[in-house]
Amino acid sequence: MKWSGLLIVHLRNIFILLVLSLVLFLPGIEKLPPLDRDEARFAQASKQMLETGDYIDIRFQETPRYKKPAGAYWIQAASVQMLSPNDATLIWAYRIPSVIAAIASVFLTYAIACLFLSSTSSLFAGILLAASFLLNAEAHMAKTDALLLVSILISQYGLARIYKGDTVHQNWLYFWSGIGIGILLKGPIVPLIISLTILGLWYFDRNMKWVKALRLKAGVLISMAISLPWIIAVQIRSDGSFLRTSIGGDLLPKLMGGMESHGMPPGYYLLIVMITFWPGSLFICPSLVNIIKTKTEICSKFLIAWVIPTWILFEIVPTKLPHYILPVYPALAIMTAKWMNDFKPAQITLGSKFFIALWFIIGCALIVASILLTNLNRDFVTSLTNVISVTVLIEQIKSNMQQNTGTMIIALTSVIFLLGSCIFLWNGRLKSSVISALCLAGLFFIPLTYSKIPAMTWAFPSLEVASFLRSSNELKNGLISIGYHEPSLIFLTGTDTYLTDIEGGVSKLKERSHNLALIDRSQLQDFRTKAESMTLKTKVIKTFDSFNYSKGRVLTLDLLKITDK
Incomplete structure (x- = not known):
């Protein structure tokens, strides 16, 4: 394909991903109240920056907030200053950076996939990430995680190009700029994930010559130039408390034990991926089988090196929250796109069909939960803490559907798309299955964030x-x-x-x-x-x-x- 034709294809795909992301991420941004506790803490600290004019010392009321660097607070404060300068209590203005970051993450996932796969398959990688439960949740919250994902993907994009042998100047700049931005957002998390990816690639190749193209000395200087000035400033302002608190009081306790009642055993992320990557989790099983079969290919090696070491680390660390594993979800989306690219009908095995059935059951449970959220009242939620019969649940579902015709129509349509996703996949019609799953995601997420949760005043x-x-x-x-x-x-x-x-x-x-x-x-x-x-x-x-x-x-x-x- 000629360069001009390829450019048109990429622009078309980016436009599709942009429209899809806006449709999924924007509803509810204004209507959802501030969520406790992380989002409200971030937003309040950013608001205090605007109130005091102090952009160095992060505080929640009078309490120093030194667990995370200042990057996310600066971005949120700038967003509010531009979008809502006269009312700093409008939470949607703090969420816009997360929306933009989530969209950028979808674009970057597409860009990384294009390094290895066709533009059509890469488009589906972006679609699956955009439709995922976890990214939708993070796009609706004023926190660091969507922003952090962008910085990781910038670095991974540069790393992937260099690993493929493309050593033009901007690639190493992508790599180190992403690391510098990531440090300013969440400390050592980005360097850690990138280092684990490089370690995984070394395990495959036993060859690190290509790493020279990363330009270590110059790159470290760039990362330091981005992140070090604020770290020095806040260290001076806090009399050395920032690093003591962020590392000794936050990072190390999370590595050593379950912090803030968030301790979970190994296997937690594997257990919840069916929901957090839903509806794309439908394709995980055959995608993993395919990536193992093709593990000698450069794309498979890069994706395995990205996912496996980081996943193992997060499973070992005692402190666990669902969003911690988000940095590997773009790789899962690209794995699925690669499977679609390599697909042969014989790959829908008996094990895959069992997985499809499990996914269908989980999808039904989510649809039922969505119905229950319609007209949900405090007394019913209170009763859930006690033993509640199946009959009561069924009666509540019937009542909600009878009282709200829209809920009934959405629920029935969702079941149709749920079945369609499974049947299409069962018969090897992958694109139809993904499109059906995407429609299902829209029917689930948009009413949830736009009307159902905000109605629970x-x-x-x-x-x-x-x-x-x-x-x-x-x-x-x-x-x-x-x-x-x-x-x-x-x-x-x-x-x-x-x-x-x-x-x-x-x-x-x-x-x-x-x-x-x-x-x-x-x-x-x-x-x-x-x-x-x-x-x-x-x-x-x-x-x-x-x-x-x-x-x-x-x-x-x-x-x-x-x-x-």
Whole structure:
């Protein structure tokens, strides 16, 4: 194909991926409330940068936030400054960098796949990543993970080109620029993953001569030029606390044991990949078989070196969260694209058919969960913590579908595409299977993020409290919160919101009588007893019946103010 014709094909494919990504990633960006706890912490720290003008020292209220470098906070602050300069509590402005990063990750996955495969197969690699559950989730949250994925893919793109023997100048610049950006986003994670990939390639080839093209000395200087100035500045500002906290207080504890109740045994990521890479997980089994059969090919070697060492490391590390494994998902998407490129009908084995059946069951479970989320109320969620009969679940599903025709239509259409994906794959019609799975993803993710989760207002007490304070013109009076300390409350009600216990709350209310007090109902009586002992009389002006999903428990909050009566 002539160069001009190839350019047109690439531009067409990029346009397809752009439209697809926007359709999947944008719905719900504005409607989803700030999510506890990581997103709200990131957004609040970025908001404080704008409030104080201090872009070196990262803080959540008065507490230093030195677990991660400043890159993501800078990008979020810049986004808010450009898109919402007059209202820093609009969470969608903090999420736009994650959306852009997720789209860029889809493009880069396509670009890396094009180094080894046809443009058509590479297009499907981008489609599968864009449709994946985990990337959709990260695109809707103002955190570092989508941004981190971009930096990894920039480095992997440069590494893949050099490994193939393409040693033009920009390739080593891609490699080291990605590492420098990654360090500024999340410390040593990107260098670690890239090093493991190089180690995997050495295992295959027992030859490291090609590594000279990475230009180690010049490359390290570039990475240092990107990341080191801020690290030096924050080390000076924090009297050396930043590196002690980020490495000694965050990274090493995660490597040594389960941190913040996130400890999981080895095999965790293997167990959840059917959901986190869904719907692309339908193709994992035959793709892995194919990649092993073709392990001597340069594409297969690169993908195996990318996935296996990193996956093993994350399985060994005790602290586990679903998004930690995201950096290898582009490689899984390219593996699937390679299988499609190499496909022979005989590759749909009995084992693959068993895997298809398992995927179908998981898909049905997700559709059922989506139906249950329609008109979901707090009482039903509370009942899930107890033994609940199948009959009750069936009745709830029937009720939701009868009350909402749209839900019924979407559910039935989803089942059709679910079946279609399986049947097409079973019969060796791979492209039709991927397209059917893509339609299924759209029917699942778009209603979920645009309407179903935002409609569960009872699950977002911080938003309910902030909305009431704004509508009643009470926000300016300030808030003291006792027993409810979620970061989203700070983000939505203001940096000056005071989080404390009963004794501290009563003392603060004595000093600032114009403040309102937000109290967990379980502590209300003790609060009133303490307040009366200090001659403070209060009255409840609003009660919020909510659910704290971070702690998995029912929550009732009372909003009080001082009264003379």
